[in-house]
Amino acid sequence: MTINIDLFLHQCVDVYGLDEEMIEFVPKPHLALILCYPEPDELQLVMQSVYDDLAQKGASVPEDVFFMKQKIHNACGTFALLHAIAQNTDKLRVGQGSFAKWFEDAKKVGVEERSALLAASEEISRAHEASAKSGETDANPEKVEHHFVSYSNINGTLYEFDSSQSFPRACGPTSQDTLLRDAGIVVQEMVEKFGNCSFSALALIADS
Template sequence: MTSAGFSDGRPVWIPLESNPEAFNKYINGLEVGKVECVEIYGFEDDLLAFVPGPHLALIFCFPYSETSYSSVAKVYSDLIAEGKDKVPEGVFFMKQKIHNACGTFSLLHSLTNNLESIDMGKGSFADCHTSMAQAHKKCAESGETATPPETQVEFHFIAYLHYGGRLLEFDSAQNFPRDCGPTTPSNLLSDASKQCKNLMQNLGDIACNALAIVQKKA
């Protein structure tokens, strides 16, 4: 992915904005229930305490550049060399084949790996493909800023989830989720925030933002 444009023939979607309104429109468009997206105002413990729970996932958005791509790719290539490139049993992971769809895939991974906590609605994933594309386009075009050109890639989304006592990083540009160490549902945001802060530091304290996927209060 580069901001210069795409020439590989793969579908191109309009990038999503990283705000709760856009993601909640997407969730509602898919008719997924018992879940919503809220903003995370900072990674310090006192700010994380304002995020309503239960917490299902943290979605992290950071500027996309050759530097950030190379930094993340190095981490994953090292895991491949160590033989730690397998998708854990029971985990749903899908590699992104659509340009500018990383926001959608971060949400998809957040939802499909929390089926016991949400209502995914009716129909199979294949049946939902068209509605996913329509929901993506609708919420991408309803953002707070001007809709960017479809070939313009400025940000990348990744998701952090608790699964089986582990903190997993879901980056749809890669081939497998990264195991970031132990965690618990109650420590998910705190442990995921540490990963986000490390990435920010490695990339030069870049500006970024984060969202939480949480169970909706009845």
């Protein structure tokens, strides 16, 4: 998706595994991890119960974290990418284009309003639609539900950004050097609960 970010200096690269050996192949510095996985009903229920428990304990959106709840159909991949970028604008050259304009406006409104503001951005909407249609293979006619989330380091805490929820989930301590490893531990916990839960991942990286 093209939203006026200097992709020659900052890009998403494939992550072929989240063990120590495979992480070493991912260029540094690591800014965020974007995860895509099938979302069977049982996994959805388990993750929802995790967030429900956190909500009962008073979890909310921290002041230093940018978060938005998805209200656009079939756009969790776009939201995962935008969440990854939004947490790292101090490290990315976001230019003066559609993303920069939307982001500045979005910071001024509440979590519930940001999705509508995104939908109102014609340029970003066109980029999302073009990206969705640009696959190299034809879509499988059978309905397969996949979900995207992202992980970022915010002041030493690893956060999971799931746009279907109402707040980001704090997953424990991390650093820029250990971001992928720490996110990998969180992902592995998910995989262990559901042995047939495969995933694919991208890392948002920047030039060192």
